[in-house]
Amino acid sequence: MSDTTTKTRSVTVAQRRLVLSWAGVTDVGRRRETNQDAFFAEYPLFIVADGMGGHAGGEIASQSTVKRLEAVVASGSVERGAIQGALELAVGDIADHPETTDEGTGTTLTGVFLEYEDDEPHWAALNIGDSRVYLLRDDRLVQVTTDHSVVQELIAAGKISPEEAEGHPYSNVITRAVGASELTAPDYVTLDVRVGDRFVICSDGLTKELTDYGIQHFLRENADPGAAVEAMLAAALENGGRDNVTLVIVQIAEEPSSTNESEEE
Template sequence: MPEVSTHFQSVSVAGGTIELSWAGATHTGRRREVNQDALLTSYPLFIVADGMGGHIGGEIASASTVDRLGGVVTAGSVTPKTIEKALSRAVKDIASHPETTDDGTGTTLTGVYLDVSEDPPHWVTLNIGDSRVYLFRGGAIEQITTDHSVVQELMAAGRLSPEEAENHPYGNVITRAVGPSESVSPDYVRLDVVDADRFVICSDGLTKELTDYGIQHFLTENADPADAVDAMMDAALENGGRDNITIIVLDVAWRSPGADAPRGSTVGADSSPA
């Protein structure tokens, strides 16, 4: 795996500066021959996509999706509208690719972007499938995204406990994906920008091998994003590495001269991306 490094970006906003630092990495794992995951770490958008469908189909789907979203960043306007337009184009790319198969080719998609178009600025998470965004705030970790999976639906209906879900035979079956058969809009959650927040964006290759508590442990033990990514990757591989593993750690610092930084705001108080 190439050496993981931490990157930095300072963003001037009304009332101060938001300082971001992040690192990301992807690994094939110990049991797969091909890495069908892809990631995008290009301010203001941080994305993980986990492809599926045949030997190469998932790789096509995740790469096409990340490529189209990278174009949104380059164009300079990251919004739900531009994201969904890019996903529609990715669906067409996937369907028309000469090596796309009929084996359910598609990809999950999850991540966050920073919206500074309003005062105050805010984060928006987006999600399709069972890759996840976690938020580490005030010493506690919370899963922000909701899995689009058969297991999650059974748990929501009270028909399955979290313990039963861990080894359920339908554990890999997702109910929504970016793919050739239909255009799907992400779920969005709006979050306040809070000093000292840490995001983890990951494919299920990480969450198959580490519990939420395990992720929290490695964040607590590693202040630098690259060190946290390395530590979680090593642990996931040591625990079996049954799937491709992709991890982004994104740290937030709010520098506000003459005023206290925002702290302790409610997570997910507004589920609208507008």
């Protein structure tokens, strides 16, 4: 694997200058012939999409969704209404694509973005499907998003345990997706911006191969987002790489007073 580049951006929170840094990677894995995952990581939006569907359907769905969200960033207006509009356009793109032949064509979507209120930023995590956002805060890893899946519904109903979910025959069945039909809006979770926060945004190709403890371990061992991304990918592949593996790591730190302002993009 080649080295993954870490990008940075300065942000102001409560009159404090902080550094936002991030890195992302995607890999076909060890058992799949094509990569149906896609990701986009540019300030202020960081997302992962895990496509599904026969033929080229999953790749079409994930790339169409990411392309529409890239345009939102390019427009300079990253907020929930704009994201909703982009996803509605993506649904049309997927439906209209000549290679969308499978009714199961669609993609998960998850990620985080900075949104502003009175010029102060906070995080918004979004998700559709079973790709996930994790947050390491105060040395404790928590799953921010809730899976839209059959097994998650069974867990919530008390019918199976989280341990039983891993080997459940419906473990890959999701209940929401961005696909060639009417869009279901994402769920959102709002979080404050804190120094030291580290987000892991990933497809289930990572979580099939790494436990939450494993994710936390590699974050602790690698302070740089690029190094952490590479370490987690290598571990996922070594553990089997049964699916495409995609992840983005985003983190916030104090801006060193001895350096110049970070590059503004």
